[in-house]
Amino acid sequence: MMKKRGASKCIGLVDADLLDNGTRHPNLVLLTLAGYFRDHGIPYELIIDNEVNLECYQRVYLSRVFAFTKLPKFVTDFQTKHPKTWRNKLQMGGTGFYATEEDREKFDEMRRKDMVQLAMDPFLPGFSMAHQMPDYNIYIPYIEREIEKKVNIESAKLKRKNGIAPTAQEIDAIALKCRKKYKDYLDYSIGFLTRGCIRQCSFCVNKGERSILPYSNLNDFVDDSRPFIYLWDDNFLCYKNWKVLLQQLIDKGKPFQFRQGLDERVLDDERVEMLCRAPYHGDFIFAFDQWKDRELIKRKLKIWKRHCPTKTTKFYLFCGYELVADDDEKLFTDVYYLFCRIQILMSFGCLSYVMRHADYTNHRLGNIYTQVARWCNQPQFYKKMSFEEFVFRNQSYQEEHSASTKICKTLATYQDFKKTFADKWKLIEPLFKMKYESTINPSNWKE
């Protein structure tokens, strides 16, 4: 049973990412724990306020996905107050506690412990992350509160603008728009059909994995009242029994999507044909992480586009990895090959999505990645203007909308980059001026 907020002596669930920066995705571990407590008649709630006292909870489970997320103050206060005993009440886990550990032995050990700690928890006998049906409703009080806040803010704005209070229809429209922001929490069943990967990329939390194994069954996590399914599988298409599982997904009849990016390098006619006829939801997302894969990526794109010429296809582009403070050469090379990858993707009519490793912030010119992501990750910019045009558009927008005569951050970053790499500018300038409409080349995939 989900308790009313503020109830005492129940189990507290803490989504550290939500409380720090907010996040687009519900936390699957917490949803699954909630499902376990629901099924065992143990009261529980998601803690959604930063002003709580952990003393009134019987036990608290905290999950953190991102290493940059700060722990809530009520947690650090509790640890300070009970330096020797806090572990008796507070269980913490998630990739955010070890993803950036550089010592490989330590990383492997921390990951191993993290992966098994809930299965070993004496408070959770019989708990199975893979086979426990989640309780998808734990975020509802949070979402209702956020929607109410937004409705109040927007209603006040409308009242100021029009001189009268908004109508019921206008309020409903605001609430509906806001609800869309939380669709991942409200409309999807979430799970893994497989876990693991065979690629061992050094920048990935799966770097120590050697194989892909089956994990949940669809019936373990699909809630029939939810219209869509999303999957967190690490590398579904490389799993040996991918075909059986994909057929099960198709037979389920609900639109689904893989959120982690599919491995384009193993596409063949059979995989492509099946994916194209599946009720796939949203864009197909692949990954093009390394320049060395370019010829393979292009070969597979020809197959993909031949079968599936019109479906929006997007690629994650990993970058910024292992940048250090003063290594200008490395930064330039990384940005240069990022744009070379974008050029290939544009030539096949694909979208690109820049995924920055946190190391990009180590370099004084790291902001160039932020600006490239602002351009590249928004199709309305990526498809309509070059990166350079985007930079100058930011400046003209600032001049039109404020009294400031200063150079905007986007242009300042671009100028710094140009000045630093004046000797190489001729190499990268054409890529900064590259436009989607003149780069796309259908003869790449048409016979």
Ligand code: SF4
């Ligand atoms: S292919 Fe993807 S999931 Fe596998 S190790 Fe590389 S980045 Fe990680």
